[in-house]
């Protein structure tokens with residue numbers, strides 16, 4: 516992955532020593548205080564294109580020691596809701612453990628069981644690496660995951676492979692499917708704010724969208740997510756979320772009242 520020295524969620528308080536941006540004022544994740552959000556009717560529904568991939572398209576699913584990461588082709592694009600076009604790079608998850616939740620963003624202090632991030636870059640830049648150092652360079656679509664009454668077939672497309680990539684560095688090819696199924700059906704209701712990558716190098720170059728509608732997985736699926744993977748110390752890969760960061764005067768916009 517991108518060259519950076521060893522870091523872990525245990526020493527998250529020291530990231531700012533090696534990575535200056537991690538100590539900045541435009542950091543993510545944040546607590547979304549719904550009493551302080553600004554209703555912004557000009558925020559249009561998010562529109563996705565190219566998200567439905569044929570089964571003969573093979574995608575790399577990797578345990579990188581910090582999360583499970585699904586590489587995405589640039590044919591997936593955000594074509595509505597942002598001022599410019601963004602194309603997909605990868606998606607990954609954040610989760611807790613069997614004894615507690617692990618979303619990165621919180622809403623009114625509530626931490627959800629887990630959270631998906633679909634990372635995109637602004638196509639006005641030639642490459643993702645170029646884009647990720649510019650303030651309008653990245654767009655991440657986030658959604659919360661909770662336990663619900665039945666199995667989620669879209670998440671099963673990822674979770675059913677986790678037992679093959681238990682160790683850090685292991686990867687497997689998975690068949691294409693409709694990636695949009697990993698995100699809420701209602702793409703009109705969301706929070707929007709300027710923030711950062713939630714991992715070193717913490718670049719403050721992300722326009723965040725956090726959907727209001729939560730994704731539901733079965734209890735068995737959530738358990739699969741929180742127990743299958745190991746980190747680079749061969750310990751359980753759990754609680755891979757950063758603590759919420761200060762707003763420093765930032766406001767969160769809401770596309771709904």
Ligand SMILES: NS(=O)(=O)c1c(F)c(F)c(SCCc2ccc(C(=O)O)cc2)c(F)c1NC1CCCCCCC1
Nearest residue numbers: 516517579581582604607632634711712713714715716
């Ligand atoms: N929430 S987030 O979007 O900030 C985020 C995290 F919180 C993450 F924790 C991660 S994983 C840690 C970074 C990393 C490590 C190894 C590899 C590899 O071996 O391929 C790749 C990445 C992770 F990959 C991402 N997304 C990445 C940010 C890391 C640098 C650029 C890669 C694309 C976006």
Ligand SMILES: [Zn+2]
Nearest residue numbers: 607609632713
């Ligand atoms: Zn993330």
